[in-house]
Amino acid sequence: MNPTDRKKERGTALTSSLVVVLMVAGLGAAMIQMQTGVSLRQRQSADNKRALYIAEAGLAESFLAITQGKSGAIGTATDPAGFDKGVYWVESTELTNNQVMLKSTGLCGQGRFSASVVVQRLANSIATLGVFGNQSLILKKSTIVDGYDSTLGSFESQATQVAPYGLTTQGGANVRGNGTIALEATSSVPLRPGGSVPVPTRVFGNANPGPNQSVIIGTNAAVTGSTTPAQDAAPLPQIEVPALPNAGDLTITALNLLLSMSAKEASYNKIQVQTGATLKLTGPLILVVQELNIQSGGVLQIDTTAGPVKLYCTKRLTAASNSTISSVKRDPKRFALLVSAPDADFDNNGTIDPAVSLASNGEFFGVFYAPNAAVTYPATLRAYGALAAKALTLADGARASFDKGFFNARDTGALSLPTLMSWRIVEVPDEPITRSPMDPVAHLKRLGKTPLAPTDAHREKFITMQYTDAGGVVRTYTGRASLLDWSTVRRVVSMTWTPI
Amino acid sequence: MKVIHKYRHARGFTLVEVSVAAVILILLVSNVMMVMRSTSSAYASTAFKTVLDEQAEQTLDRITLAVMSSRSDDVLPNMKAPSSASSIEYQTGLGVENGVAVAGDPERIELVPDTGEVRWTVTPVGGNSRTAVWARSVKTFYSKEEANGIDDDGNGLVDEPGLAFAKEGSRVSIFLSLLRSDANGTPYQAVKKAVVSCRN
Numbered sequence: 167m168n169p170t171d172r173k174k175e176r177g178t179a180l181t182s183s184l185v186v187v188l189m190v191a192g193l194g195a196a197m198i199q200m201q202t203g204v205s206l207r208q209r210q211s212a213d214n215k216r217a218l219y220i221a222e223a224g225l226a227e228s229f230l231a232i233t234q235g236k237s238g239a240i241g242t243a244t245d246p247a248g249f250d251k252g253v254y255w256v257e258s259t260e261l262t263n264n265q266v267m268l269k270s271t272g273l274c275g276q277g278r279f280s281a282s283v284v285v286q287r288l289a290n291s292i293a294t295l296g297v298f299g300n301q302s303l304i305l306k307k308s309t310i311v312d313g314y315d316s317t318l319g320s321f322e323s324q325a326t327q328v329a330p331y332g333l334t335t336q337g338g339a340n341v342r343g344n345g346t347i348a349l350e351a352t353s354s355v356p357l358r359p360g361g362s363v364p365v366p367t368r369v370f371g372n373a374n375p376g377p378n379q380s381v382i383i384g385t386n387a388a389v390t391g392s393t394t395p396a397q398d399a400a401p402l403p404q405i406e407v408p409a410l411p412n413a414g415d416l417t418i419t420a421l422n423l424l425l426s427m428s429a430k431e432a433s434y435n436k437i438q439v440q441t442g443a444t445l446k447l448t449g450p451l452i453l454v455v456q457e458l459n460i461q462s463g464g465v466l467q468i469d470t471t472a473g474p475v476k477l478y479c480t481k482r483l484t485a486a487s488n489s490t491i492s493s494v495k496r497d498p499k500r501f502a503l504l505v506s507a508p509d510a511d512f513d514n515n516g517t518i519d520p521a522v523s524l525a526s527n528g529e530f531f532g533v534f535y536a537p538n539a540a541v542t543y544p545a546t547l548r549a550y551g552a553l554a555a556k557a558l559t560l561a562d563g564a565r566a567s568f569d570k571g572f573f574n575a576r577d578t579g580a581l582s583l584p585t586l587m588s589w590r591i592v593e594v595p596d597e598p599i600t601r602s603p604m605d606p607v608a609h610l611k612r613l614g615k616t617p618l619a620p621t622d623a624h625r626e627k628f629i630t631m632q633y634t635d636a637g638g639v640v641r642t643y644t645g646r647a648s649l650l651d652w653s654t655v656r657r658v659v660s661m662t663w664t665p666i
Numbered sequence: 667m668k669v670i671h672k673y674r675h676a677r678g679f680t681l682v683e684v685s686v687a688a689v690i691l692i693l694l695v696s697n698v699m700m701v702m703r704s705t706s707s708a709y710a711s712t713a714f715k716t717v718l719d720e721q722a723e724q725t726l727d728r729i730t731l732a733v734m735s736s737r738s739d740d741v742l743p744n745m746k747a748p749s750s751a752s753s754i755e756y757q758t759g760l761g762v763e764n765g766v767a768v769a770g771d772p773e774r775i776e777l778v779p780d781t782g783e784v785r786w787t788v789t790p791v792g793g794n795s796r797t798a799v800w801a802r803s804v805k806t807f808y809s810k811e812e813a814n815g816i817d818d819d820g821n822g823l824v825d826e827p828g829l830a831f832a833k834e835g836s837r838v839s840i841f842l843s844l845l846r847s848d849a850n851g852t853p854y855q856a857v858k859k860a861v862v863s864c865r866n
Contacts, residue, residue, distance in 0.1 A: 182691070186698055193702060197709055204716050211723060263765040283865075284762040588759045588767045589865035590735050 206276075213277030216252060221272030221279045224254035227620050228268045232285055232584045236663045238268050239625035241618055243597040246606070248617025251275070253599075253606045255623070264573045265587065271595055273606040282592045286585040292403065292502070292554060293533045293572035296340030299558035300402055300537065303343040305367055305387075307350045309560040312370040313338020314550075316497055316571040321550060330365045339371025339391070340568040343558075344399045347375045351384025371568070376400075402537040402554070405506040407478050408657075410454055418443040418464075430638045431657070439464035439489075449473035449500065450632070450640060450659045456481040460489040460526065468493045468532070470500035473632070473640070473659055479505045482512060485526040491547060493531040498551030498569040501532030508538035508556075522555070533572075626663035633658045714848045715856070718803075722844045722856035725784055725801040729775055729840055730862045732786075735759055737769060738836035738864035747822040747839070750830040752777040754838070759866035767866070777804055777829035784829055784842075804828040805845040809857045821859070836864045 224247070228238040241247040241255035252274030259267045261284065269282040297303070297311055305311065312335045314324045325333045341347060352364040367387035374396050375381055381393040410433035420442030433454040439445045441463035447453060450473025458479050460466050466485070468475055471494060483505050485491065493501065507521040521539040527546045534543075534553045541555035545563035553566060560566060594600050602609045610617060630644045634657045643650055679687075733741065736756035745751040753776030757769040771790040778785050784801040805828035809819045817824050821841070823832060830841040844856045 179687075186694070190698065190702070193705075197705070200709075200713070204713070204720075207720065211720075211727070214727075261762065261765075265762060265765060267762075282761070284767070586865075588762050590759050590761055591731060 210276040213275035214279060215277070216250075216274035217272040217277030217279035218281070219272070220249050220252040220254050220274055221270045221281050223249050224256045224270035224272060225268060225281060225283055227623075228256040228258070228270065229283075229285065229584065229586075231624050231626075232266065232268075232287060234663065235661060236624055236626040238266055238285070240270075240620065241623040243271075243595065243599055245615065245623075246273075246599070246610075246617055247620045247623035248607070249620065251607070252277075253610070253617045258625075269592060269595075271600070273599065275605050276603070278594045278600050280592045280594045282588075282590055283586055284588040286587055292504075292535045293499075293552040293569070294340075295400060295402075295554045296342050296552055296568045297558070297560070297566050298341075298400070298552070298554035299343040299345065299347070300555070301343075301557045302345045303341065303347045303557075304559040305341075305347070305349045305369070306560055306562045306564070307352050308365040308367060308563045309350075309545075309565075310334060310365070310368050310370070311339040311341055311560070311566045311568070312336065313340060313568040313570055316499060316550075316569045318571075320496060321567055330363070331368060332365075334370060335567070336370045337390070338568060338570055339369050339373070340570075341369050341371065341373040341389075342375075342396070342400065343379070344376035344396075346379045346382060347373050347393075348382040349373075349384055349387035349389070352386045354386050365563075404537065405478065405504045405535070407454055407480055407504075407506055408452060410452070418445050430634050430640060439466060447475050447477065449475040450634070451475045452478075452657070454478040454480065458483050460485040460491075462486040462488040465490045465492065466526075467491075468501050470495045470497060474500040474502075476502045476504065479503070479507065481507045482521055482523075483507075484523045486523075487525040487546075489526045490528040491526045491530055492528045496529070496531050496550070498531045498533065499571055501551075503530075503532060503534050505534075505536040505539060507536075509540055626665050628664045629661055630664065631658060631661040633661075711848065711852065711854075714846075715854045718844055718846055718854050718856045721801060722842055722858045725844075726840060726842050726858045726860055728786075728800055729784075729842075730860050732756065732758065732773065732775065733838050733840070733862050734865050736864050737866040740769065741833060741838060741864060744833055745831065746834055747832045748817060748824040750823045750826040750832045750841070752779075752827040752829055752831070754831045769866075775800075775829075777827055779806070779827070782806075782828070801842075801844065803844050803846040805843040805855065808841045808843045809855075838862055838864065 224240060228240050231240065232238045238258040239256060243255055246253035246255040252272060254270055254272040256268055256270045261267055264287045265284055266287055267282060267284050269280060271280045310331055314321045314335050318324060322333065325335045328334050328336060349367045349369065352366050354363065356363055367384065369389040372391035373381050373389040373393050376399055377395055377397060379395055381389060383389060410431050412433045412435060414434065415436045416434050417438045417440065419440045430450060431452045436457040437455045439460045441461050444465040444467055446467040446469060449470045505522055509518050509521050511517060512519045522536050522541045524541065524547065525544050529548045531550045533551050536555040538556055540557040542559045542561055543549065543553055543564055545561045549566040551569050552572065599606055599609055607617065627646055629647045632640060632642050633655045634640055635654050636656050640659065733756065735758040737759060740757045742755045743751050753774060755772060755774045757772055760768045760770050762768065771788050774787045776785055782802060782804045783799050784804055785797055786800050787795050787797045789795040807813065808826045808828055808830055811818050811826055813825050815824060823830060826841055828843040832839045839861045842858045845853060847853045
């Protein structure tokens with residue numbers, strides 16, 4: 167055979183094979199591409215779910231910040247906080263009525279999600295009860311209840327003379343109860359010849375009874391605001407009395423005249439303020455007493471100029487007729503009189519005696535709270551602030567003005583957790599990190615950044631705090647909360663968070 | 667002479683060679699076609715099931731987001747396991763205005779048994795209602811459930827429909843089954859379940 171002939175013996179099998187292989191490879195590549203698209207969609211769906219839960223983690227962190235008194239802002243779009251494989255940041259916007267709107271954006275992989283909540287900020291759970299009767303609330307003849315805001319100034323600066331009620335703001339009352347509310351009728355004619363027409367019983371504001379309860383309004387009485395029953399019963403927190411070393415009994419006689427108590431913390435079995443004597447409580451002060459007895463002619467003076475005063479009464483409170491209660495600084499947010507005692511048979515005669523017997527003259531600026539006792543509040547003691555009892559009766563002609571400043575107060579008496587008012591899904595904000603198709607952590611890495619730890623991402627990192635140390639000395643600290651030796655802090659008097 | 671040489675070098679294939687080559691080629695092509703067909707068939711069924719699964723997932727996501735935004739007390743009916751309902755009425759939280767929480771217009775998500783559709787309806791107060799279909803091909807009964815008064819699939823519900831809701835407190839359980847047949851008549855089922863808490 168001629169070698170040349172062999173060279174000419176070329177076949178097409180290889181070419182055909184290559185064509186077939188290319189066809190199959192092409193089909194395979196198309197299938198892979200289609201499957202990759204499906205996988206991407208499934209991964210994005212999973213990423214969106216992760217982003218949702220990361221956004222909710224942001225809201226939880228922000229909620230915690232709110233309970234600590236901070237603004238709730240966590241991180242920013244350019245410096246977000248890290249959580250698991252994603253990042254988040256929370257924007258905080260203050261609203262009216264001590265509410266704050268938090269908007270949290272979570273990013274994970276390809277997922278993006280934003281949710282917004284409105285939170286009723288930390289508020290005094292006792293003081294915001296207003297004029298409150300748990301089982302019943304009775305407003306006797308000619309009782310007048312209105313409201314004002316101590317953060318805007320004194321009551322007198324916000325009220326006007328309105329006949330026949332006298333000085334009143336004509337609004338702002340917060341009258342509530344878990345039972346019925348009753349306003350006693352008054353006569354429309356003088357009770358005796360030549361006398362004046364009785365002042366009608368009035369609530370200048372809202373009177374909201376408990377769920378399925380009602381407001382009973384007598385003749386000539388009126389409520390100017392809403393009388394809609396509450397949807398849910400208001401909880402009455404129990405009083406947590408601090409355990410302090412007991413110093414026995416204390417009697418303040420006229421010889422003492424004025425005894426000023428400013429020991430920061432003190433506890434007694436019985437304190438008796440006799441006729442002609444004055445007991446002055448100077449804040450910051452926490453005073454626990456089993457039995458407080460203010461005799462006729464005795465004076466209890468509250469001075470909250472330098473700090474708040476909390477007075478706990480664990481067994482019995484008696485303020486006789488013609489005794490006096492007065493306040494140096496007329497700010498209801500700084501004084502709390504907390505009576506934890508229930509009504510009981512104190513003299514063992516078989517009848518239940520009231521734990522609270524209040525007949526003083528003067529002015530009461532503060533929160534009065536007796537969740538276990540039936541209280542009759544006298545007309546001789548003008549009230550500014552909040553009154554709450556198991557069963558509350560405002561005696562004939564009593565005057566009470568609710569302080570709306572309690573809704574904005576950060577450091578008054580018992581505190582409660584913030585309340586969630588609304589949750590909704592909102593649009594993801596238009597930011598470079600949300601527009602980027604990259605994983606957010608990779609996006610930050612490209613910019614030379616790493617996500618912040620959640621605790622370091624809070625806007626407010628510094629505190630200015632007034633506290634009592636182990637020795638009872640009042641001290642002030644300013645700086646990072648994490649740098650304070652908290653073991654030296656016995657009790658916090660006041661605390662404010664700041665960004666710098 | 668040159669012509670003879672020319673013809674001598676112009677060699678071709680014999681009939682036998684061509685026949686054998688043709689047979690081999692046909693065998694190769696048929697094998698390739700069989701592989702391609704089975705692959706395509708497998709891919710088509712996988713893709714069909716994946717699409718069905720995606721649709722079920724998307725529908726469930728829409729329902730869960732709607733329920734999450736609603737107020738627990740406003741979600742009706744209050745059907746507790748083992749009972750369930752094939753529809754749910756709710757109002758979405760829209761935020762706070764003047765210190766008071768505001769809710770949106772009444773909305774309803776329901777299974778239309780005749781058409782097997784998941785239908786969403788919003789009814790503004792004093793206005794015309796709007797409707798959208800979120801899914802089709804909803805199975806009559808959920809997963810392996812049958813109308814026999816027994817919890818066949820062990821999920822705590824009895825005879826629940828292809829779209830079922832059960833509520834306990836602020837938690838709502840949502841069950842969804844889609845059933846669809848491909849071009850060959852082969853039925854495929856996508857079964858989804860979620861439990862969400864009403865955030866408002």
